[in-house]
Amino acid sequence: MSPSVLKVFNSYTRKKEEFIPITPGHVGMYVCGPTVSGESHLGHARPFITFDFIYRYLLHLGYKVRYVRNITDAGHFEEEGREAEDKIAKKAVLEKLEPMELVQKYTNLFHWAMHQFNNLDPSIEPTATGHIVEQIVMIEKIIAEGYAYVVNGSVYFDVKKYAAHYPYGKLSGRILDDLLETTRDLDGQDEKHNRQDFALWKAAPEEHIMRWKSPWGEGFPGWHIECSAMSTKYLGEEFDIHGGGMDLQFPHHESEIAQSTICNKHVPARYWLHNNMITLNGKKMGKSYGNQIMLTQMFSGDHPLLQQAYSPMTIRFFILQTHYRSTLDFGNEALQGAEKGLKRLWEAYDVLKKLEPGPGAAADAGLDTRVNKLLLEFDEFMNDDFNTAKVLANMFELTPVINSIRSGHIAPGALSAATLQTLKTYFYNYLEKIFGLKDESAADDNKLTGVVDLLIEIRKDARKRKDYATSDKIRNQLQQLGIVLKDEKDGGVSYTFA
RNA sequence: GGUCUCGUGGCCGAGUGGCUAGGCAGAGCUCUGCAAAAGCUUCUACAGCAGUUCGAAUCUGCUCGAGACCUCCA
Incomplete structure (x- = not known):
């Protein structure tokens, strides 16, 4: 190419x-x-x-x-x-x-x-x-x-x-x-x-x-x-x-x-x-229209039109999902969609970072080729007047591949080591370096993650004893605090901070 | 009034002649102690009318609708 x-x-x-x-x-x-x-x-x-x-x-x-x-x-x-x-x-x-x-x-x-x-x-x-x-x-x-x-x-x-x-x-x-x-x-x-x-x-x-x-x-x-x-x-x-x-x-x-x-x-x-402009109900947002939502209000959710707060990264992602020369219509449903989409993409990115290459050559040449093709298109799309929307679409197409390798639906060796490395490099370059997205959910407090890790250990023991009352209590209480636990198939537990 | 742009499925949106956009929401299934997540499958499209073409969301014309600029504006 x-x-x-x-x-x-x-x-x-x-x-x-x-x-x-x-x-x-x-x-x-x-x-x-x-x-x-x-x-x-x-x-x-x-x-x-x-x-x-x-x-x-x-x-x-x-x-x-x-x-x-x-x-x-x-x-x-x-x-x-x-x-x-x-x-x-x-x-x-x-x-x-x-x-x-x-x-x-x-x-x-x-x-x-x-x-x-x-x-x-x-x-x-x-x-x-x-x-x-x-x-x-x-x-x-x-x-x-x-x-x-x-x-x-x-x-x-x-x-x-x-x-x-x-x-x-x-x-x-x-x-x-x-x-x-x-x-x-x-x-x-x-x-x-x-x-x-x-x-x-x-x-x-x-x-x-x-x-x-x-x-x-x-x-x-x-x-x-x-x-x-x-x-x-x-x-x-x-x-x-x-x-x-x-x-x-x-x-x-x-x-x-x-x-x-x-x-x-x-x-x-x-x-x-x-x-192009951001519109609200099809109308340009602007002072003279009296339909503006301040950024501080977006971040706090404190505005009659907002059903919730939207984080800076959600807004950034929302903007990236549209070509910059198109109008972009504001809406709670659309913002919430962006929030969830970003979360899904970012979780796949986290998974990707931990993937280890399987032994030998690509076990699935077809998949390997497809992945490489999708990745090379990233550059083509950006070179075509910064089409961030298409790059993100390709990322979402790669998301199931990443998740499937982790879950075992796709064998670890399906992709060649080189392809996996390219995949990691492209995701890093595009998500972090070019699109400027960053992880908002990570706890920035070592003590907190230490405590969560401890609770997860305790819960693991409880589950081993089939003491589900205790394990569910830990999970539910943490969830109320905005910490969501997920039991992985391999027995591990991952968590995200809301 | 003048100039220009746009009208895609429940929502947001890619896409300038033929090939699945994608995300969110919805439905079914698989996995799971349960849940969440994930995976697989799946339903809704191209404002309307006419034309060009073997073939149009994509080109042309008209109709309807929306918006931007002409004043400060990202």
């Missing part, structure tokens, strides 16, 4: 393309991070888990990856054209907190959630407020190039002029004329030459707390410029992958492209990857 190459769906060209990094062996990846003006909800989990397994897969392929994910802590306009209220400043007033205190609080919470999900930390996590100077420099350059204009201390990007020379709207499939017709009629837009122009810098009104000095007076940066400035600074004028949610395609990413094209003469990234 010829080794397949990584192909990714590029939103910019709307095609699956072979992934070829600009610098061989190295990958620069920028992913739009959170706005830390509030708590993260379930929808936010999707992009960060998605780009985490993409990051992990690139590492697995042997690339040196610089993964940059920003923290948007400068806030944007709540309602453009109106009083230009800074989202973060406004909330801070409500909660009577310093803006940076609020930013820190939600940044910490975000980091905590990311670690719950076992997401790897990005290589660099720059903040918008820490890069005001870079943003100002970039804006000056755009003005110098003639693609931005200053009005009353604010700076706007001239989209109309840009569109006359460059393919504006290519990423989002938009036509400028359509935008002209359909852009909402908002108040106070008189500053802009054209409605679709966007702010690079906004003059800060008196009450605005977050403000910085600039050549145009005191103000704060527009939303899109931060990503352009920070990606350019850390990844260069042209880098490999730019990621984010599909809802950022327009206007955010389209604007980034315009800014970078003027400043750097390049579309910033070669491959644009966008994950």
Whole structure:
């Protein structure tokens, strides 16, 4: 079988393309991070888990990856054209907190959630407020190039002029004329030459707390410029992958492209990857829809729509079971299905780790071949635009094989030693290294496992004496504590912590 | 209104012309002191209509339905 190459769906060209990094062996990846003006909800989990397994897969392929994910802590306009209220400043007033205190609080919470999900930390996590100077420099350059204009201390990007020379709207499939017709009629837009122009810098009104000095007076940066400035600074004028949610395609990413094209003469990234949304009853989960479930609520189960708590790994697995470019509908039944499926898969993985190869060559050549084929497909599926769903399907097909070897339905020597080793390697690589799943059920307390082991010994003795009352008592009481005992056929006992 | 996407069995979801997706739930059987787990077997699909084709969930058209973006948004 010829080794397949990584192909990714590029939103910019709307095609699956072979992934070829600009610098061989190295990958620069920028992913739009959170706005830390509030708590993260379930929808936010999707992009960060998605780009985490993409990051992990690139590492697995042997690339040196610089993964940059920003923290948007400068806030944007709540309602453009109106009083230009800074989202973060406004909330801070409500909660009577310093803006940076609020930013820190939600940044910490975000980091905590990311670690719950076992997401790897990005290589660099720059903040918008820490890069005001870079943003100002970039804006000056755009003005110098003639693609931005200053009005009353604010700076706007001239989209109309840009569109006359460059393919504006290519990423989002938009036509400028359509935008002209359909852009909402908002108040106070008189500053802009054209409605679709966007702010690079906004003059800060008196009450605005977050403000910085600039050549145009005191103000704060527009939303899109931060990503352009920070990606350019850390990844260069042209880098490999730019990621984010599909809802950022327009206007955010389209604007980034315009800014970078003027400043750097390049579309910033070669491959644009966008994950789809998590929906609730078919509707996108989001603040404005009022249908969001916070991550802390997911983990605790404390929400009217939740029948139970769902662990971070359950959510991660739930997301992995779907292709990242498909919408994923939230539901208790679906989450519970994911929880059980993950448990079954993980238990088989635990069994696999302990399997010893049988003597000699594969006793069942047909099975041996089938197992190898399923394993090799893992790489093919991942190379085909990160099809984690198909990899997991193959894992589930291998699960009965693993369990059958353990239970004796399949002879231990049915698989060759080499195949068994490959099986172990692939499961480790995919489950732990690439998919980033981890065991949540394990007790992290040696004393506890010692006590459980002791109880199991006592129960074994009881069963030998056919003292089932005692043995059942031990099993039932432990179960009430969330420790589930299973009698194996070979006389052993395994247990899991709920 | 404009642009675009989607509609798969009880639930979640793979899948771009022919071959079983997979998970969860349900049913039966085997194993087991009992239970749990596991193994084996099994029931529900491709929104509707028409067309292209030897053959379509997969291509085309229409109808119905849902959603996304056009404003902050993962």
